[in-house]
Amino acid sequence: QVQPVESGGGLVQPGGALRLSCAASGFPTNDVTWFRQAPGKQREVIATITKRHVTDYIDDVKDRFTVSRDNAKNTVYLHMYNLKPEDTAVYYCKPLTWATWGRGTQVTVSS
Numbered sequence: 001q002v003q004p005v006e007s008g009g010g011l012v013q014p015g016g017a018l019r020l021s022c023a024a025s026g027f028p029t030n031d032v033t034w035f036r037q038a039p040g041k042q043r044e045v046i047a048t049i050t051k052r053h054v055t056d057y058i059d060d061v062k063d064r065f066t067v068s069r070d071n072a073k074n075t076v077y078l079h080m081y082n083l084k085p086e087d088t089a090v091y092y093c094k095p096l097t098w099a100t101w102g103r104g105t106q107v108t109v110s111s
Contacts, residue, residue, distance in 0.1 A: 002098075004023065005023050005024065006021070015082055016083050020078040022102070024102075027075070032049055033047070037104075043092070046058050066081075085110060089107060091106075
């Protein structure tokens with residue numbers, strides 16, 4: 001099965017912004033979900049974008065994160081604003097129906 005490839009993570013100060021990308025062939029025909037796993041915690045769903053660009057977010061990020069997609073590029077994006085230290089985690093994305101995870105991309109929010 002195709003493995004998603006996440007990128008765009010890094011070190012950012014509190015209040016900063018990042019844009020994560022996630023690419024895989026097959027994305028255009030799937031709803032795609034973003035997840036994150038913070039140190040010592042379980043992986044959690046944070047946002048989803050459907051094939052028709054309908055989005056949904058958990059309460060913790062819905063006023064700060066935006067999901068978008070470019071089907072021509074087989075890519076889904078996670079735009080993150082006003083980042084907080086508690087957003088520090090490894091971020092992943094994939095359709096819920098896929099078994100294969102990508103390697104994720106590390107986001108660290110720290111001054």
